[in-house]
Amino acid sequence: MARDRNADYDFRTPVRRILIGVTGVVLLAVFLVWRIDSPRVERFRTAFVDRVVPSFDWALVPVTKLADMMSGFESYASLYDQNQELRRELQRMKAWKEAAVQLEQQNAKLLAQNQVRLDPKLTSVSGVVLADSGSPFRQSVLLNVGSRDGIVDGWATTDGLGIVGRISGVGERTARVILLTDASSRIPVTIQPSGQKAMLVGDNTASPPIEYLETPELVRPGDRVVSSGDGGVFPAGLLVGEVKADSEKRLRVRLSADYERLNFLRVLRSHPAEEIGEAGGLVLPAFPPIAPAVTLPENAAPTIVEQGDG
Amino acid sequence: MVDPATASRIRHRALFAALAALILFLRVLPLTAVPTRWPAPDLILCLTFAWLLRRSDYLPAFLVVIVFAVDDLLSMRPPGLWTLLALLATEFLRSREMLLRDLPFALEWAVFAAVVMVMTVANRFVLALFMVPQGGFDLTILEVLSTLAAYPVVVFANVWLLGLQRRTGGIADGLGGRG
Numbered sequence: 385m386a387r388d389r390n391a392d393y394d395f396r397t398p399v400r401r402i403l404i405g406v407t408g409v410v411l412l413a414v415f416l417v418w419r420i421d422s423p424r425v426e427r428f429r430t431a432f433v434d435r436v437v438p439s440f441d442w443a444l445v446p447v448t449k450l451a452d453m454m455s456g457f458e459s460y461a462s463l464y465d466q467n468q469e470l471r472r473e474l475q476r477m478k479a480w481k482e483a484a485v486q487l488e489q490q491n492a493k494l495l496a497q498n499q500v501r502l503d504p505k506l507t508s509v510s511g512v513v514l515a516d517s518g519s520p521f522r523q524s525v526l527l528n529v530g531s532r533d534g535i536v537d538g539w540a541t542t543d544g545l546g547i548v549g550r551i552s553g554v555g556e557r558t559a560r561v562i563l564l565t566d567a568s569s570r571i572p573v574t575i576q577p578s579g580q581k582a583m584l585v586g587d588n589t590a591s592p593p594i595e596y597l598e599t600p601e602l603v604r605p606g607d608r609v610v611s612s613g614d615g616g617v618f619p620a621g622l623l624v625g626e627v628k629a630d631s632e633k634r635l636r637v638r639l640s641a642d643y644e645r646l647n648f649l650r651v652l653r654s655h656p657a658e659e660i661g662e663a664g665g666l667v668l669p670a671f672p673p674i675a676p677a678v679t680l681p682e683n684a685a686p687t688i689v690e691q692g693d694g
Numbered sequence: 695m696v697d698p699a700t701a702s703r704i705r706h707r708a709l710f711a712a713l714a715a716l717i718l719f720l721r722v723l724p725l726t727a728v729p730t731r732w733p734a735p736d737l738i739l740c741l742t743f744a745w746l747l748r749r750s751d752y753l754p755a756f757l758v759v760i761v762f763a764v765d766d767l768l769s770m771r772p773p774g775l776w777t778l779l780a781l782l783a784t785e786f787l788r789s790r791e792m793l794l795r796d797l798p799f800a801l802e803w804a805v806f807a808a809v810v811m812v813m814t815v816a817n818r819f820v821l822a823l824f825m826v827p828q829g830g831f832d833l834t835i836l837e838v839l840s841t842l843a844a845y846p847v848v849v850f851a852n853v854w855l856l857g858l859q860r861r862t863g864g865i866a867d868g869l870g871g872r873g
Binding site: 400403404407408411412413414415418419425429432433436437440443444447448451513514515516517518519520521522523524525526563565567568588589590643644646 | 718719721722723724725727728729730733734755756759763764767768769770771772773774775777778781782785824826827828829830833837
């Protein structure tokens with residue numbers, strides 16, 4: 385195949401310019417399509433990530449394990465102390481496990497007495513973290529469960545210790561979790577002892593601030609923050625973290641979930657809370673008065689005019 | 695296959711694609727989910743310009759577009775905009791290759807810094823124009839600074855480990871330089 389060598393290195397051929405121009409216009413069009421019809425492009429992005437990233441999980445998992453091992457090597461010197469500490473913690477956990485089992489049995493007995501049916505809304509799907517978001521501006525992780533495992537957009541995700549984030553973007557085999565620390569994450573929360581409702585707004589730092597709090601004086605550092613279930617966004621009562629005050633006296637939340645070691649996550653199945661749309665039958669419509677079935681003879685004098693059979 | 699020049703070109707293009715894939719892979723690793731205080735440098739950008747300012751024939755425009763498009767999709771950026779800016783920047787530098795060819799490294803670094811800053815400002819400007827919510831300006835500045843700091847490392851790694859030298863450009867160059 386004879387080629388004119390010089391044409392290859394002559395970067396100013398008009399054909400090349402035209403192709404570059406067309407490519408530039410196509411890229412601009414992609415950006416405009418994204419701006420106009422973002423869900424469609426985001427679905428494409430989700431499908432692309434769904435296709436590309438899991439095919440690397442044979443390499444992602446061992447490299448992550450290697451990185452964990454290497455960071456474990458740094459504390460090699462205190463291995464014995466760590467071992468002791470872990471044994472102590474294991475003992476404590478065993479004691480808690482016993483207490484939990486007993487409480488569970490007691491709870492089952494009491495519920496059976498009340499014949500109350502528990503809403504199975506907190507069943508969950510477990511997934512493993514596949515990949516990070518890869519960007520300093522977006523805090524999100526990729527899970528290896530997707531629409532074929534029944535994951536739906538908007539479900540809460542927890543790591544056992546506290547809420548981690550929300551599902552936003554579901555592919556067939558993967559799903560993206562937007563973490564609570566991401567700048568676009570807002571969830572309604574309740575601050576526990578005072579019962580106030582507020583919003584937890586992420587701002588790309590490790591401790592997101594609380595906004596729209598009515599009476600900040602009633603909130604002290606150390607208060608529990610749980611999800612409030614407002615607007616059907618999240619199931620209510622899930623632990624988010626505890627309040628802390630930063631150096632500027634602004635209220636932030638120290639998240640209970642362990643963001644440094646996100647590995648196994650549980651996606652909580654929840655369906656939007658039912659909304660009551662009508663007023664119900666309290667205000668009765670204007671029916672005609674109902675006649676009594678029997679009229680006693682001594683009371684036959686018509687004090688009230690009634691239709692119907694006497 | 696064909697003559698060694700073409701084979702070398704194809705090999706180097708595949709090498710560039712493999713290096714870019716490796717960088718994306720490392721960036722996507724789920725090592726920690728805590729937001730970092732100091733953003734990681736944009737190594738794809740450093741790699742692209744390190745290769746462009748040395749052997750631009752190993753870096754055709756379509757390869758730049760593909761690599762940056764995949765980068766956009768994987769890192770949750772608005773798709774297409776950063777790729778377009780990268781394409782414009784690489785074409786701008788490619789057309790001025792004669793001037794940039796024999797610069798000392800410090801000037802090359804300055805050129806890279808200028809290009810990266812223009813790209814970043816244009817990116818933020820267009821996103822603000824289209825009212826797309828974006829991260830804070832301080833994070834962007836930190837990312838630009840860490841990218842600039844990482845550029846010499848990337849360049850020296852490419853030059854020493856991969857042997858990516860500038861084309862000497864002369865009739866004696868067996869690879870058919872411009873002579």
